[in-house]
Amino acid sequence: MSQSPAAPLITLAPGVLYLPGAVNSFVVVGRGTDALLVDTGLDDAHARKLLRAVEAAGLTPSGILNTHSHADHHGGNAQILRRFPELKVFAPPLEDAIITHPILEPLTLFGARPPRELQNKFLLAPPSPARLAPEPGLCRIGGADIELIEVAGHASMMFAVRVGEVLYAADALFGPEALEKHPLTFCADSGLQKASAAALAQLEGVRTVLPGHGVPTDDLAGLVAVNLRAYGRTTQAVLAAVRAGDASIDELLARVCGALGVTMTNAGAVVLNRAVVSAHLTELLELGRVEMKVSGNKLIFGVQA
Template sequence: MKRMTSLIPLAPGVWYLPGAVNSFVVAGSGQTALLIDTGLDDAHARKLLRVLEEAGLTPGGIMNTHSHADHHGGNRLILKRFPDLKVFAPPLEDAVITHPILEPLTLFGARPPRELQSKFLLAPPSPARLAPEPGLSRIGGADVELIEVAGHASLMYAVRVGEVLYAADALFGEDALNKHPLTFCADSGLQKRSAAKLARLEGVRTVLPGHGNPTSDLAGLVAANLAAYERTTAAVLRAVQAGEASIDELLARVCGALGITMTNAGAVVLNRAVVSAHLTELLEGGRLEMKVMDNKLIFSAQA
């Protein structure tokens, strides 16, 4: 008989539920717990509620570290079971969680076609409110430290509880980095600075990425992520140096260089956004030029 998944302890009163996206669970007052990131869909949320019940815990609140659908898609089912729960999220991210159409709309640049309204880009809405500002806070009865780590999303919080750090998507496990060479970001320069900031934290014994396994090697995980982000910047720069081109032409060049094959519209708009973010970083660093030519936005290497 297959063994049922259970909460995995990281420290006293701190657990996680592994999955395509990890859920971080922090003990609150009494037998309640703060749920941090609820996964992609009802299936993950159902599993999360089941393992909480097995552990004798009841949800005391929800904290979404950012507004990407795979981190808050489970909110709906949990709120059906516990309608009085409050949902917290960073600024801007709370608006997208409340109005999820903003995610595919932003990626596509207009009302998205049906192919861009899948659960991977369009989660069910849930009424999010502003989380406290970075620092020590009590949320849903649990005491946590919120750390701003924007870049992967417009704004994002990592969550620290004592010697345990949930890095959310500021850091990815090495398997995830290898599987997705174009690591998503809204601001690639800020993504790098946020990762580097986490490396300076003292007293962290366990770090859990949003995607991947926990590790005791925070410095090593940060180094792996920074190397991956820099590889993307270098790939985008080489694509432009091969000859001036539009964003879509550069996207095709970068994917070819990194061995990426895109087979659906969602992958195209996500990877296009990554290339755009690195183009902005290179423009601001004075390494590229941007112009309009033949009714297209064209990028070229700085002379």
């Protein structure tokens, strides 16, 4: 059976391209035919599409940069490294450890060695040997000149990537459809998530912004505003759930899901959304809006007295 034609890379600017998908892969052309691959997708299937598209464009992978350690952004590393074992993988601090030891992601979400149901490709990518990326600022990786911008919040650490007038926002910003589909937008630190998004709006000279999930837009300020409204709506939903009566995190999660129209049908969704509620509770605790106590052998959250 003949192989289907490769989906082409889409040009955002000269030497700056991307492969659309459930997660976008960002490609920056460096010296000659060198191509830095930024985020390799969820699995081998996406990685194969990425490699075919890069090859069809006359380019050769010269390095991998993972903006953060969530499985859908580095799950394709292993397939690419099988083809190009000499490539170096770069990632932000802490994120490099999780990419190297992916069991840390479901272990952290579950709080102990995760059951088999949580050891799937959405939470547990194949391991790849990641190393620390350069500090934020102008740098060269895989022969490509880029600017790394710290945008922690969605993950413990994360980098956006700027090349001239093009910004790959990674998961600091989501497209409107992704926000509507996933109203409990994942975050490790909801306060930082909001601050990072707001900081991106202050960038000057950005003509095109590509979110990690969604389509490119020329309206950076508008995209930031949509994301900040969504993040704030989650905080308010968590606060309203607490105001409905003292409750545990799991009880609050059920209330928040009811308010936002979220239906969870598997354990992965529960642990991910539980983490989101926990992040917003921490923000509200630090703002003095809620309090935490132990009652009846349960960790309980209530309105600040």
